[in-house]
Amino acid sequence: MFTYTNFQKKVSLVLKVIVAIAAVLGTFLSAFAGRNSFMGGTTVFMYFTIQSNILIALVSLVGILFLLRGKSGKVWYTLTFVATVAITLTGVVFCFVLAPTMGKAAWNVQNILTHVVTPVVSVLDFFVCGPSGKIRKKNAFLVIIPPILYLIYASVGYVKGWEFGPGINYPYFFLNWGSPMGAFGFGKEFPFMGCVWWILLLLVSFPVVGFLYLIIVDFLRLFRKKTREEKLEAELKEKEEELESKETESEVSEEV
Numbered sequence: 001m002f003t004y005t006n007f008q009k010k011v012s013l014v015l016k017v018i019v020a021i022a023a024v025l026g027t028f029l030s031a032f033a034g035r036n037s038f039m040g041g042t043t044v045f046m047y048f049t050i051q052s053n054i055l056i057a058l059v060s061l062v063g064i065l066f067l068l069r070g071k072s073g074k075v076w077y078t079l080t081f082v083a084t085v086a087i088t089l090t091g092v093v094f095c096f097v098l099a100p101t102m103g104k105a106a107w108n109v110q111n112i113l114t115h116v117v118t119p120v121v122s123v124l125d126f127f128v129c130g131p132s133g134k135i136r137k138k139n140a141f142l143v144i145i146p147p148i149l150y151l152i153y154a155s156v157g158y159v160k161g162w163e164f165g166p167g168i169n170y171p172y173f174f175l176n177w178g179s180p181m182g183a184f185g186f187g188k189e190f191p192f193m194g195c196v197w198w199i200l201l202l203l204v205s206f207p208v209v210g211f212l213y214l215i216i217v218d219f220l221r222l223f224r225k226k227t228r229e230e231k232l233e234a235e236l237k238e239k240e241e242e243l244e245s246k247e248t249e250s251e252v253s254e255e256v
Helices: 006-031 041-046 048-069 074-106 109-128 137-160 195-255
Strands: none
Touching (some): 006 109, 041 048, 048 109, 048 137, 074 109, 074 137, 074 195
């Protein structure tokens, strides 16, 4: 069980509400966007972006309940960790890999909500609510579960010919096994390398980001602990000085 300071509770409650609203609203707008738009229409729930937004929204809503009760468990925190890394990569891949290929069309309201607002605020909340107990670094490898499950899902869809978009049987260009680069190829033109290399790059990125997050949380935990100790020492020193001052005043009054 992890406990939080009043400051952590207040800030985290606000951040969790923002995450839930941004993820739900972004998903709603995406679902009602035009069929020909990126991740729009009835196929919206087939994308990792929307699935990770739904996951982090649910985690945030449950987190609100835990905060109001004043406690939370290790299982919930681990799930929060996995969901936060998933939504982080959702934002990073979109902003630095997908958006440059889409031009101005990338920056509509729903994409900003699901790919920017939700990831950024989720990460901030994760750091604010880092647990007071020691983090197990081996948990970093749990974050590859969502992308592996999605890879299986997308691969089945590719083979079965599911439509992720009009006439498209893959969700993202790096999962298009029929691209000029194929599975293992490399080239100077987009997408520059085959699906296998993109997949390996992403699978490595997830635990790397997860491990980095755990290091940061550990650092913040130690920083908060040190700050509390310094505050207690300062208060103790102040009380000792007050006591010494009173003793001195008492001795002077006795002499007089």
